Structure formats: C-alpha cells, structure tokens
Amino acid sequence: MKKVYKPVLTVSFTAAILFAGIASVPAVNEELVEKFRVHVEKGEAPDSGKVIYPPDKRVS
Amino acid sequence: MNVGSIIKYYRTKKGLTQTDLADGICSTSHLSKIETNMYTANEETLNMLLQRLDLRLEDEKNRMGEIEDLLQEFIESLFAYDDEQIDHLYIQISEIKDYIETSEYVNLYHIYMYRYYVWSELPEKEKEILTILQRIKTTFTPAEQNLYLFIQALNLSFSSDYKASIKLFKKFLDNPLPVGKFWTAEAYYQLALSYSHINQHEASVIYAKKASEIFETESNWKRLIHTQMILGICFMELRLFTEAGALYKPLVRNSRIFFRDSVYPHILSNYARCLLTSKEYSKARKLMEEALVLLGKGSEQYMVVLLNWLESGLKIDLLTEEWERNLNDFHDYSLNLDNKYYFYYAVYLKKMQFSQVDGIKYAIKWLYPYLIKHSFYQEAEELLPGIIDYYSEKEDHEKVIHYYDQWRELVKKERSYNEEGL
Structure with a gap:
C-alpha cells in the first residue's frame, strides 16, 4: 500500500470558530435557514444514516 | 349481532332464493328488509327462518364470540411482531372471510387486514383494502374511526412523512375512547420513532419511555427491545453516554440470548456507533467486526456497519490491506444498492486514503x-x-x-x- 501523505492542518477548529465568531455578525442567516428546509427525495437515501432502526415490517 | 346478514349469508350459500326461504313464513319483501338489517324480525319469524336454514341462534352467537377473539388475537400478534402466529391466524381468518364480512366485525376486519398487508409488504393488497376502507369509513363507530386514524398515522410514518404522522398519532392518543393498552403503547412507540427520525431526540426519549413502561407490563419483549434500540440511538445523539452505556449492556446481552438471528447485530452496530462517538475506537471496532460476520454481505445493515468500521479505521490511522479491501467492497456494494449515500462516502473515503x-x-x-x-x-x-x-x-x-x-x-x-x- 502506498505511504499516505496527510498535510497537517495548523488552524484548529476551535480557533476557526473563535475567528469566525469575531469576524462575523452573530445574526440568524435567513437564507441558510431556508436552504435547510429540505425535501427528501424518496429512494435516494437510506432511512437512518449511520445507525440501524428497529424493523417495522416482516423480516424476510 | 346482525342476524339478517347471517341469514342472507347462509341462504346464498345454500343456493336458495328469497322466495324459497320466505315461503310460508313471511313475505319476500319482509325477508329482504330483514336481510339488510333494516328491520328486526320478531322471535317467531326469526326462529322459523333459522330452522329452515338448519341454524340455531345460540350457535351463531357463539361463532360471533369466536370471531371477536380471533380478530383480537390477530391484531395483538401483529403488535407483538409474532411472525409465525400472524401467518397462522391470517390463514384461519381468510377461511371465514365471507362470514366475517356479513358480521358486525366487517370494519374491524378491514382495518386489521390493512395493518397486516402493510406489515407483509404487499402494496397491491394494501391499496385494495385502502379503497374499501375509504368506502366504508362512513359506517365506522367512533372507536373504529379512532383505529382508522391510527392506521393512517402508521401509513404516513411508513412513507417517511414523520411530521404528519406525529400529528395524527397525537390526535389518536387525545381521543378518550378506550382502545386497549397495546394500541396506546404502539402509538407511543411510533411517536418515539418518528421524532427520532426527524432529529427531535429529546421528544423521542419521552415517548420511548412511555412505550417501554407499557411493553414491559404487557410482556411484549420484542417491542421492548425495539424501543430500547430507539432510546440507545437518542442517548447517543444527545451525547448522554452514561445513560447509553447503562442501556446497551443489558440490551446487548438480552438480544444475544433471545434475538441473535434478528436484531442482535443491529444493536451491536448501534452500540459501536455510540462508542465511536465517545471516541472508544478499539472497543467499537471489536463490536462492528462481530456484527459484520453475522450480517448478510451487501445488505443495508451491513453497509451501515462497514461504513462506521471504515471511518474509524481512517480516524485511528489503521489503513491496512484489509481496510482497503473492505473499502473496495463497500464501493461495489454501494453501486449494487444504487444508493448515493454510500457511494459518496465510498468515494470520499477513497480520496481521504491518499x-x-x-x-x-x-x-x-x-x-x-x-x-x-x-x-x-x-x-x-x-x-x-x-x-x-x-x-x-x-x-x-x-x-x-x-x-x-x-x-x-x-x-x-x-x-x-x-x-x-x-
């Protein structure tokens, strides 16, 4: 297997949050709220992501 | 008891016309009214009609009692997910379907059958019964109307319309009519499930606990395990790892003893996911490896476990040959399943690898x-x-x-x- 090269990311997530917290105006972004109002297309996505829900129909 | 409908049922079965049966007892038009339950005949006329059909009123009353018990047992088995018994009772009910349809249990029969077809995943039959239910819903008693509401709520939940389903289940629970504890428990369970699916885990915990209490009292073990599975997911999502740990230990043990061939690997997988979230990688990987052996390769559940296993490998830098082989399998299975969720993750992990x-x-x-x-x-x-x-x-x-x-x-x-x- 090839040797994996991973660049080290120097700025931590916390630092990024602090930076963004200072740089941005902490207001509700209505555009994003609207963007998150999503409609799921059936059959395209699994029911539960990375967990398994109990069966609700005959288990064949 | 609808005696008129029963008379009609046996008359038709014996191949008699209304004139044949009414001959010397009453007029044909009178019999017609009796048969449609528009008119209640006096005892003498009724006895003569039943006698001509070789029937005894007492026997028919007993038979009705048996039907009531049979239907009750059928719906209870459906709620308990007692697969074998459900099929056995379904056959028994189907054999006397025509008779039930003449009785006062006709509406309940259709409501329960709808539940059965949904459980069996027979969409054609489901549609057929739904059309009948639409037609007969005006004849429902208030209790039947409430059960119909439950069925509609369940249907919405199965079609992933969780918000609408929640609304109807709450309406069902608001109705003070007594419907039996198992209906209430199932409604709480479905609310817990729907809330969890839409990421409202705190609300889900509340309803899951209510459902648990009843399932425990009613000794509905299968549903109790299912409810605890939902609670486990919620505790993990809410980062309540102590509660999750306390729940998963007996849940893993009990499901291994009683449900090894069904939900045990699913529970292992969820527990592993919970451990991954709390960064207990090595313990989580052991559980996932056990689950992967038990699950059918390429199934939806197998993919969930494999994805978690691959991600954990990436996190702790365990990119072995086995990891790479499993990632290739994961990629291929995602194409077989035609599922974008797994496909995007497969490509993402392949890129992250290098x-x-x-x-x-x-x-x-x-x-x-x-x-x-x-x-x-x-x-x-x-x-x-x-x-x-x-x-x-x-x-x-x-x-x-x-x-x-x-x-x-x-x-x-x-x-x-x-x-x-x-």
Whole structure:
C-alpha cells in the first residue's frame, strides 16, 4: 500500500470558530435557514444514516 | 349481532332464493328488509327462518364470540411482531372471510387486514383494502374511526412523512375512547420513532419511555427491545453516554440470548456507533467486526456497519490491506444498492486514503451538500471541522465564515427541533 501523505492542518477548529465568531455578525442567516428546509427525495437515501432502526415490517 | 346478514349469508350459500326461504313464513319483501338489517324480525319469524336454514341462534352467537377473539388475537400478534402466529391466524381468518364480512366485525376486519398487508409488504393488497376502507369509513363507530386514524398515522410514518404522522398519532392518543393498552403503547412507540427520525431526540426519549413502561407490563419483549434500540440511538445523539452505556449492556446481552438471528447485530452496530462517538475506537471496532460476520454481505445493515468500521479505521490511522479491501467492497456494494449515500462516502473515503485535501474537496462538492439535502445533519456536522480547517489553511476567511455559519445553523436547528417536540 502506498505511504499516505496527510498535510497537517495548523488552524484548529476551535480557533476557526473563535475567528469566525469575531469576524462575523452573530445574526440568524435567513437564507441558510431556508436552504435547510429540505425535501427528501424518496429512494435516494437510506432511512437512518449511520445507525440501524428497529424493523417495522416482516423480516424476510 | 346482525342476524339478517347471517341469514342472507347462509341462504346464498345454500343456493336458495328469497322466495324459497320466505315461503310460508313471511313475505319476500319482509325477508329482504330483514336481510339488510333494516328491520328486526320478531322471535317467531326469526326462529322459523333459522330452522329452515338448519341454524340455531345460540350457535351463531357463539361463532360471533369466536370471531371477536380471533380478530383480537390477530391484531395483538401483529403488535407483538409474532411472525409465525400472524401467518397462522391470517390463514384461519381468510377461511371465514365471507362470514366475517356479513358480521358486525366487517370494519374491524378491514382495518386489521390493512395493518397486516402493510406489515407483509404487499402494496397491491394494501391499496385494495385502502379503497374499501375509504368506502366504508362512513359506517365506522367512533372507536373504529379512532383505529382508522391510527392506521393512517402508521401509513404516513411508513412513507417517511414523520411530521404528519406525529400529528395524527397525537390526535389518536387525545381521543378518550378506550382502545386497549397495546394500541396506546404502539402509538407511543411510533411517536418515539418518528421524532427520532426527524432529529427531535429529546421528544423521542419521552415517548420511548412511555412505550417501554407499557411493553414491559404487557410482556411484549420484542417491542421492548425495539424501543430500547430507539432510546440507545437518542442517548447517543444527545451525547448522554452514561445513560447509553447503562442501556446497551443489558440490551446487548438480552438480544444475544433471545434475538441473535434478528436484531442482535443491529444493536451491536448501534452500540459501536455510540462508542465511536465517545471516541472508544478499539472497543467499537471489536463490536462492528462481530456484527459484520453475522450480517448478510451487501445488505443495508451491513453497509451501515462497514461504513462506521471504515471511518474509524481512517480516524485511528489503521489503513491496512484489509481496510482497503473492505473499502473496495463497500464501493461495489454501494453501486449494487444504487444508493448515493454510500457511494459518496465510498468515494470520499477513497480520496481521504491518499490525501486529506482531496477528500475534503470532494466532501465540499458532493458529500456535504448531499447530507444537508437529505437531512443527515449529524453526519454533516461531523464533516464541518475538516472543511473549516481546510479553508483556514487556505486563508479563505469568507468560506470559513460561511461554513461556520452553517455549523451554527445545524446546532441551532437541532435545538429548535428538540424544543418543538417537547
């Protein structure tokens, strides 16, 4: 297997949050709220992501 | 008891006309009214009609009692997920279907049958019964109307319309008519399930606990295990790891003893996911490896476990040959299942294997928007620290702010969801 090269990311997530917290105006972004109002297309996505829900129909 | 309908049933079965049966007892028009239950005949006429059909009123009353018991047992088996008994009772009921249809249990029969066809995944039959239910719903008693409401709520939940389903289940529970504890428990269970699916885990916990209490009293073990599975998922999502740990220990043991061939590997997988979230990688990987052996390769559940296993390998830098082989399998299975969720993850992991930057770029373009679009907020949230770090490294402050805003929206959304559900 090839040797994996991973660049080290120097700025931590916390630092990024602090930076963004200072740089941005902490207001509700209505555009994003609207963007998150999503409609799921059936059959395209699994029911539960990375967990398994109990069966609700005959288990064949 | 609808004696008129019973008379009609036996008369038709014996191939007699109304004139044949009524001859010397009453007029044909009188019999016609009796048969449609428009008119209650006096005892003498009734006895003469029954005698001509070789029937005894007492026997018919007993038979009705048996039908009531049979239907009750059938719906209870459906609620207990007693697969073998459900099929056995279904055959018994089907054999006397015509008779039931003449009785006062005709509406209940159709309501229960609808539940059965949904459980059996027979969509054609489901549609057929739904049409009948639409037609007869005006004849429902108030109790039957409430049960019909339950069936509609369940149907919405199965079609993933969880918000609408929640509304109807609550309406069902608001009705003070006594319907039996198992209906109530199932309604609580379905509410817990629906709330969990829409990320309102606090509300889900409340209903799951209510359902648990009844399932425990009623000794409905299968459903109790199912409810505990939902609770486990909720505790993990709410980061209540102590509660989750206390729940999973007996749950893993009991499911191994009693449900090894069904939900045991699913529970192992969920427990492992919970351990991954609390960063207990090695313990989690052991559980996932056990689950992978028990699950059918390429099934939906297998994919869930394998994805978690691959991600944990990446996190702790265990990119062995086995990891690479499993990733290739995961990629192939995602194509077989024609499922974009797994496919995007497969490509993302393949890219991450060689370059974190390429992986993040792919996540920004494909995986992250997909997760947001399909409401996988937890997964989307997991990707955000990497994405924000990537843009910080590039000193693209605008993007950092943009994705930080998204992160904040996701957290806010989770909170508002939970408040909404309570």
